Amino acid sequence: MSCPKTEYLIQEYFADDLTPLAREKMESHLHSCEHCTRELETLLVAQSNLNQWQDQRVPHWDRGLELFRREHRVPNTGNSFWNKLQWLPTAASLAMLAILLLNVNIVASDEGFSISFGGGNSDAAYLDSRLITLEQDQQAAMDALVQRVEDRQDTNNIELLQAVMDQTQQTTAENLDRIYAFFEQQRLQDLEDMRVGYQELVDSDYATIRSLQQIAQFVSYQGDVR
Amino acid sequence: MSLIDEDEALIAAALNGSAYAWEKLVKRYEGKIYNHGLRLMGDSSDAMDLMQEVFLGVYRNLHRFRGDAKFSSWIFRIAHNKAVDLKRRKRLLSSQTRVSEQEETDIFASIPGESNLEPEKTVGKQQQNRAIIAMLGNLPIEQRLIVELKVFQAQTFEEIADMQDISVNTAKTRFYTALKKLKVVSEETHVLS
Numbered sequence: 001m002s003c004p005k006t007e008y009l010i011q012e013y014f015a016d017d018l019t020p021l022a023r024e025k026m027e028s029h030l031h032s033c034e035h036c037t038r039e040l041e042t043l044l045v046a047q048s049n050l051n052q053w054q055d056q057r058v059p060h061w062d063r064g065l066e067l068f069r070r071e072h073r074v075p076n077t078g079n080s081f082w083n084k085l086q087w088l089p090t091a092a093s094l095a096m097l098a099i100l101l102l103n104v105n106i107v108a109s110d111e112g113f114s115i116s117f118g119g120g121n122s123d124a125a126y127l128d129s130r131l132i133t134l135e136q137d138q139q140a141a142m143d144a145l146v147q148r149v150e151d152r153q154d155t156n157n158i159e160l161l162q163a164v165m166d167q168t169q170q171t172t173a174e175n176l177d178r179i180y181a182f183f184e185q186q187r188l189q190d191l192e193d194m195r196v197g198y199q200e201l202v203d204s205d206y207a208t209i210r211s212l213q214q215i216a217q218f219v220s221y222q223g224d225v226r
Numbered sequence: 227m228s229l230i231d232e233d234e235a236l237i238a239a240a241l242n243g244s245a246y247a248w249e250k251l252v253k254r255y256e257g258k259i260y261n262h263g264l265r266l267m268g269d270s271s272d273a274m275d276l277m278q279e280v281f282l283g284v285y286r287n288l289h290r291f292r293g294d295a296k297f298s299s300w301i302f303r304i305a306h307n308k309a310v311d312l313k314r315r316k317r318l319l320s321s322q323t324r325v326s327e328q329e330e331t332d333i334f335a336s337i338p339g340e341s342n343l344e345p346e347k348t349v350g351k352q353q354q355n356r357a358i359i360a361m362l363g364n365l366p367i368e369q370r371l372i373v374e375l376k377v378f379q380a381q382t383f384e385e386i387a388d389m390q391d392i393s394v395n396t397a398k399t400r401f402y403t404a405l406k407k408l409k410v411v412s413e414e415t416h417v418l419s
Contacts, residue, residue, distance in 0.1 A: 007399075010402055011398040014401060014402075016384075042413075043402075046408040046409040047377060050362075050408070052354055053261070053265070053354070053355055053378065054351045054354060054355060055257060056264060056270075056351075057257075058256050061274070061278065063248075063249050063256070064282065067285065072243040
């Protein structure tokens with residue numbers, strides 16, 4: 001079942017200047033007309049299929065710059081602030097190269113600065129001799145320093161050894177005194193122990209003699225009785 | 227600064243001889259014009275030809291741009307005219323008016339700059355775009371231009387009518403007819419579903 005309004009309605013649907021009232025009327029019709037609704041839906045699907053396009057990257061090209069520069073008779077620089085300063089790195093590189101190639105000497109003294117260009121063989125020989133002298137001075141200073149370090153190391157070693165020996169001797173004497181005192185104490189202790197033991201032995205012997213005397217007296221008494 | 231203001235500043239600088247401004251202006255629009263060309267011409271080399279002709283036209287006529295319209299509208303008007311011219315020339319050179327099967331399969335085969343991207347994504351993107359180009363290939367150039375301007379460039383029917391020198395109603399009717407044809411093609415081939 002077709003609808004006479006379909007074409008007009010769909011054309012207006014995609015229009016940009018639809019008033020709110022017209023939009024409301026359209027929606028009302030779409031709500032009641034199945035044909036228009038189905039037609040619009042399929043067209044919207046077709047449109048959304050197109051919207052799946054994904055932009056492709058532009059192949060490399062010169063963007064008409066050759067023509068632009070040729071016709072404007074401009075070098076490969078622009079008017080921007082950055083482009084105006086693009087000569088700076090090149091200029092700095094060239095200046096450094098010139099300084100190296102021309103062997104520029106800049107000497108600062110109390111009277112001011114002096115700049116000299118170039119350097120002959122005499123300058124090179126003078127520089128070489130200065131370099132050798134400097135190297136020798138450095139070597140001598142290094143040797144003296146090594147010698148001083150070694151001397152100081154020897155002195156330190158001797159002092160350390162002496163200190164160790166003194167300490168060892170002192171310790172040994174103290175140890176001997178301590179051992180002597182220990183032995184003396186042990187000897188006195190042993191003497192005391194011997195004295196006590198002897199006394200105990202004497203006392204024991206005395207008791208034994210007394211017992212024997214008593215036994216003898218008893219035996220003698222028994223003999224008398226018989 | 228808005229995009230329009232930036233465009234105007236770049237145009238003014240380019241007119242004063244700034245190659246930097248010109249390059250920046252071209253960079254800003256080359257992607258849109260190139261993809262516009264791909265959809266209209268259906269071929270990457272024709273799209274490049276169109277893009278170069280468009281920017282040559284822009285360069286030659288830049289002093290005529292007064293700023294009373296958006297630069298984007300102006301450049302797409304040039305693109306529109308150049309596309310019609312190019313199609314006409316191609317039609318004269320060849321009896322083939324539609325993209326042949328061979329061309330369709332080779333459309334994206336040699337697009338530089340895409341080979342370094344992730345292969346699966348690139349292939350998927352190419353297939354999708356190829357299907358869209360095949361669908362658009364069923365439309366005559368007048369309808370294809372209207373679909374391009376309405377769907378991809380989001381222009382109003384008034385702008386389209388003005389650009390194509392037709393009435394607003396004609397523009398609406400052409401767009402409706404084009405969408406109906408695309409719907410039929412889409413249903414027949416199921417290319418995207």
